[in-house]
Amino acid sequence: MKTNIKIEAINIKKVFNRTTVFSNISFILEEGSALAIAGKNGSGKSTLAKIIAGVLTPNAGEFIFSINDKEIALVNRFKYLGFVSPYLQLYEEFTALENIQIYSGVRKLNFNNKNLSSLFTKVGLFDRKGDPVRTYSSGMKQRLKYAFALLHQPPLLILDEPRSNLDSDGISIVYDIVKEQKQKGSVIIATNDKEDLQYCDSIIDLNVKVNNSNK
Amino acid sequence: MEKYNYKSSTLTIFMKDFRSELRTRYALNALLMFVITTLSIIMFAIGQESPSVEILAGMLWIVIFFSAMSGMSRSFVSEEERGTVMTLHLIATPASVYFGKLIFNLVLMISMNIFTVLLYFLVIPNFVVRSFDVFVITMFLGTVGLSCSATIIAAIIAKSTTKGTLYPVLSFPILLPLLLAVISATKMAIEGATIRLASGEFQILASYILVITAASYILFDYIWKD
Numbered sequence A: 001m002k003t004n005i006k007i008e009a010i011n012i013k014k015v016f017n018r019t020t021v022f023s024n025i026s027f028i029l030e031e032g033s034a035l036a037i038a039g040k041n042g043s044g045k046s047t048l049a050k051i052i053a054g055v056l057t058p059n060a061g062e063f064i065f066s067i068n069d070k071e072i073a074l075v076n077r078f079k080y081l082g083f084v085s086p087y088l089q090l091y092e093e094f095t096a097l098e099n100i101q102i103y104s105g106v107r108k109l110n111f112n113n114k115n116l117s118s119l120f121t122k123v124g125l126f127d128r129k130g131d132p133v134r135t136y137s138s139g140m141k142q143r144l145k146y147a148f149a150l151l152h153q154p155p156l157l158i159l160d161e162p163r164s165n166l167d168s169d170g171i172s173i174v175y176d177i178v179k180e181q182k183q184k185g186s187v188i189i190a191t192n193d194k195e196d197l198q199y200c201d202s203i204i205d206l207n208v209k210v211n212n213s214n215k
Numbered sequence B: 001m002e003k004y005n006y007k008s009s010t011l012t013i014f015m016k017d018f019r020s021e022l023r024t025r026y027a028l029n030a031l032l033m034f035v036i037t038t039l040s041i042i043m044f045a046i047g048q049e050s051p052s053v054e055i056l057a058g059m060l061w062i063v064i065f066f067s068a069m070s071g072m073s074r075s076f077v078s079e080e081e082r083g084t085v086m087t088l089h090l091i092a093t094p095a096s097v098y099f100g101k102l103i104f105n106l107v108l109m110i111s112m113n114i115f116t117v118l119l120y121f122l123v124i125p126n127f128v129v130r131s132f133d134v135f136v137i138t139m140f141l142g143t144v145g146l147s148c149s150a151t152i153i154a155a156i157i158a159k160s161t162t163k164g165t166l167y168p169v170l171s172f173p174i175l176l177p178l179l180l181a182v183i184s185a186t187k188m189a190i191e192g193a194t195i196r197l198a199s200g201e202f203q204i205l206a207s208y209i210l211v212i213t214a215a216s217y218i219l220f221d222y223i224w225k226d
């Protein structure tokens, strides 16, 4: 069951406290491809990732998020995407397993123990799934965020700094996830890492845009 | 999957908050401490005097109002502080977040107020209610109204930078009609009015709850966005 996803951004602009972070950002992301968002620290990579995810509103511009040629309203966008980032927080007072159970409950997924086990095995946390997230190391938390993002098998995966805090094992899991996701839908990666960029088919460079808007 | 499989986003968010409260006891401890301290102060202040039942009814609502404010003010601030607001944005619609929090506050306040009222009857023997049915309906409607408005005020406060001080300031004008109706109905219960006689007050309380809930439902979409 392939979901044909297409995302079109037209002249996206974001302003924080009267400073323009970026403007005139346009791109089209098609099914089966990966898009990189690159740029130096503070150039707005995370901001753009959050706008695409629908958790931040742009000040200008238009977004067309469609699945099988049907446009998805902003309020429903969260159903079709998974998001991983260092600043995403999970519930520390609950165990990893409880966290995932909560998210699948809120998303109304029909999840059984077998699905859960394979998800935890995939991110390498099977043996620690009963531990409270508060006792997790930062790399383990990052792995758990991948379980959070992949739980509902979204057609779009947005990864902000996908490798942060991960060991070499974790990094290869991430690249496997990216490759797999490109078979099922699309990926957006906000990164500065050369190796991450190899997995992407096109790049938006925010440095260039910042220079343009300063002129 | 048994634990959180409710087939409803709202109920799952409620259960998350409920279990989290059972584990951290944050609101519960603050509430219990508040009710116990204020009731002891009232007890000491009264001493051997016997104040009128009207004053006792007013004092009961002071305890309930301020304990509600301290107990529910954190429902959204806690997500904001933990940084889990974005997590909720990524898994749920604003409506399920709002109603999940509302149900949690309702459950918290109803159980808290049952405790407060029982304790109040116990430590203040002068507090005698003639029409118990009017009293129970008043307490119920008052508690629901308080929870509904406190929930939306908590959502507004969580977005502001001066969280602490703004809460009672903003809540007073919003809660004023509720408090007036609820105190007047409590007085009627003490004086032994029939349900028919108190029905005017009940209607005010019921329409207050409807208006606040409808307004909150519309408002919350805008508050919840960035």
Ligand SMILES: Nc1ncnc2c1ncn2[C@@H]1O[C@H](COP(=O)(O)OP(=O)(O)OP(=O)(O)O)[C@@H](O)[C@H]1O
Binding pocket: A016, A017, A021, A039, A040, A041, A042, A043, A044, A045, A046, A047, A048
């Ligand atoms: N909530 C906010 N309020 C005000 N300014 C903000 C806010 N969030 C981000 N900014 C500003 O927007 C700009 C872009 O921030 P953003 O986090 O998107 O950068 P980034 O490209 O992800 O940086 P990094 O490489 O360090 O992750 C920065 O100048 C930052 O100061």
Ligand SMILES: [Mg+2]
Binding pocket: A045, A046, A047, A160
């Ligand atoms: Mg960033």
